[in-house]
Amino acid sequence: MNPTTVIQLYVFVLAAFVGYQVISRVPPLLHTPLMSATNAISGISLVGSLVAAGSGGAAVSHILGCIAVTCAMVNVVGGFAITDRMLKMFKRAKPGDAK
Amino acid sequence: MTSRDLLIQLTYLVASVFFILGLKSLSNPDKARRGMNQAAVGMLLAIVGTLLSAGIITYEWIIVGMVVGTLIGIPLGTKVPMTAMPQQIAISHGFGALAATLVGVNEWIVNGNGAGIDHGTMVALGFETLFGALTVTGSLMAFGKLQEILPGRPITWPLQNATSLGIFAATIAMFGWLIVNPANPLAFWLMIGLALLIGVLFVLPIGGADMPVVVSLLNSYAGLAAAATGFAIGNNVLIIAGALNGASGFLLSVLMSKAMNRSFGNVIFGAFGAETVASNATSSAGLAVRSTSSEDAAVQLAYAARVIIVPGYGLAVAQAQHVVQELAEQIEKRGGEVKYAIHPVAGRMPGHMNVLLAEANVPYEKLLDMDEINPQFDQCDVALVVGANDVVNPAARTDPGSPIFGMPILNVDRARSVIVLKRGMSAGFAGIENALFYEPKTAMLFGDAKTSLARLVSDIKTV
Numbered sequence: 001m002n003p004t005t006v007i008q009l010y011v012f013v014l015a016a017f018v019g020y021q022v023i024s025r026v027p028p029l030l031h032t033p034l035m036s037a038t039n040a041i042s043g044i045s046l047v048g049s050l051v052a053a054g055s056g057g058a059a060v061s062h063i064l065g066c067i068a069v070t071c072a073m074v075n076v077v078g079g080f081a082i083t084d085r086m087l088k089m090f091k092r093a094k095p096g097d098a099k
Numbered sequence: 100m101t102s103r104d105l106l107i108q109l110t111y112l113v114a115s116v117f118f119i120l121g122l123k124s125l126s127n128p129d130k131a132r133r134g135m136n137q138a139a140v141g142m143l144l145a146i147v148g149t150l151l152s153a154g155i156i157t158y159e160w161i162i163v164g165m166v167v168g169t170l171i172g173i174p175l176g177t178k179v180p181m182t183a184m185p186q187q188i189a190i191s192h193g194f195g196a197l198a199a200t201l202v203g204v205n206e207w208i209v210n211g212n213g214a215g216i217d218h219g220t221m222v223a224l225g226f227e228t229l230f231g232a233l234t235v236t237g238s239l240m241a242f243g244k245l246q247e248i249l250p251g252r253p254i255t256w257p258l259q260n261a262t263s264l265g266i267f268a269a270t271i272a273m274f275g276w277l278i279v280n281p282a283n284p285l286a287f288w289l290m291i292g293l294a295l296l297i298g299v300l301f302v303l304p305i306g307g308a309d310m311p312v313v314v315s316l317l318n319s320y321a322g323l324a325a326a327a328t329g330f331a332i333g334n335n336v337l338i339i340a341g342a343l344n345g346a347s348g349f350l351l352s353v354l355m356s357k358a359m360n361r362s363f364g365n366v367i368f369g370a371f372g373a374e375t376v377a378s379n380a381t382s383s384a385g386l387a388v389r390s391t392s393s394e395d396a397a398v399q400l401a402y403a404a405r406v407i408i409v410p411g412y413g414l415a416v417a418q419a420q421h422v423v424q425e426l427a428e429q430i431e432k433r434g435g436e437v438k439y440a441i442h443p444v445a446g447r448m449p450g451h452m453n454v455l456l457a458e459a460n461v462p463y464e465k466l467l468d469m470d471e472i473n474p475q476f477d478q479c480d481v482a483l484v485v486g487a488n489d490v491v492n493p494a495a496r497t498d499p500g501s502p503i504f505g506m507p508i509l510n511v512d513r514a515r516s517v518i519v520l521k522r523g524m525s526a527g528f529a530g531i532e533n534a535l536f537y538e539p540k541t542a543m544l545f546g547d548a549k550t551s552l553a554r555l556v557s558d559i560k561t562v
Binding site: 004011064068075077 | 188
């Protein structure tokens with residue numbers, strides 16, 4: 001195993017640990033927005049897809065990359081939009097309302 | 100490292116921090132929006148950073164993909180109704196996984212069909228395409244079930260677990276073969292094909308009521324595929340985002356399994372509900388339910404000081420969340436206090452019921468999860484059950500022979516009186532009789548949930 005892989009494993013394990021700690025504090029109230037948020041964040045696959053689509057290499061790379069960019073972009077745009085739309089709906093009772 | 104590379108790495112670092120802060124902000128509903136906007140800025144930075152990288156030479160394919168993706172993403176993000184959220188999110192897992200899979204396939208092809216790939220990278224690429232491919236088809240199946248294109252009941256076939264395990268073993272064998280010899284097209288394509296098949300076989304036998312676990316698990320797999328992409332192409336932001344996503348999905352599926360008192364293995368291999376358990380047929384024999392009229396129920400609610408509404412998936416099916424809120428307003432106008440009891444598996448995905456009620460303008464302080472609300476049933480005058488069944492079945496506490504024995508439930512049977520809105524006397528999703536309906540303090544109000552609620556609203560106004 002080369003040193004880069006070892007560092008990558010450190011990054012993965014620590015990020016998973018941080019993720020577990022952070023997410024275990026999210027109340028059940030927001031579990032659906034949590035899922036759409038992680039979905040939006042998983043659109044980060046875009047980073048890999050962009051490189052494939054723009055590599056200037058074989059045609060097959062362009063096509064696979066282009067489809068990948070499309071899919072990842074759907075998640076980024078749709079995911080963040082829908083998370084925001086949901087979070088906007090979670091409101092406290094207005095002070096003027098009946099108890 | 101050139102200064103351009105340094106800049107790109109910095110955008111990735113900032114993006115990673117913003118992603119973590121965004122998820123952290125979700126622990127507080129008041130701060131969540133701002134946190135997620137920050138995460139979106141992080142994403143934008145990472146995209147701009149990547150576009151600056153020296154490896155990108157042509158832009159036309161990128162532009163096509165981004166424009167098409169945005170055109171699909173905007174209506175998905177803004178138009179899809181909240182009731183359809185589970186299937187929308189299920190299909191999005193598929194999109195994410197497809198992107199990861201295609202990046203992996205491309206990586207393998209451009210490196211001389213695996214000839215230029217070392218064993219270590221092949222491990223990462225293998226995980227990426229394996230998890231990616233099975234998530235793609237698994238998500239499609241989950242989407243089909245949730246959208247009711249496919250039957251929601253578990254689909255089973257003879258020797259089901261044996262065939263699934265056989266295919267799984269064959270896939271692992273192909274993966275092992277590829278690690279030894281990455282330049283092996285037969286093993287590569289066969290592995291992807293088998294993984295696609297696994298996704299189908301994995302979701303088909305799982306029933307509609309178990310979908311929250313499946314959707315969470317697919318969320319986790321999509322994350323792991325993204326993380327594996329990060330390992331394969333040496334990109335830390337992908338590893339971090341993938342790990343966050345994987346941890347989140349894993350945690351949610353554990354929580355969902357717990358809420359159903361089932362192990363992972365049981366959800367995946369159990370085909371729950373395929374056979375109706377006979378042991379409970381006795382409980383309903385010779386017992387009669389007490390049905391009530393809308394007028395009587397309205398009087399009962401109008402004079403109650405404490406009301407707890409227990410919404411189940413039936414409420415979402417009937418699109419009755421707005422009417423239920425109207426009813427709550429009427430009760431509150433008369434000085435009653437209304438709270439909502441939300442079971443972790445109410446709805447078709449984790450937290451679904453909360454979103455539906457928040458959309459109907461229910462303030463979120465009134466949406467209480469199971470642990471918070473259960474002690475309050477003792478002081479509750481009327482518990483109003485709308486379209487929920489198994490999650491209020493006392494057999495989970497009392498009948499060791501019941502298939503749901505041990506499942507955490509809402510203690511509706513401890514309320515002073517109970518009104519159940521139900522279409523008819525059919526058993527719940529799990530096909531189990533519910534003793535709550537036969538208790539003397541329970542009154543049944545039969546009919547479509549939305550119609551019944553609307554009548555209650557108009558009747559309560561005349562009380």
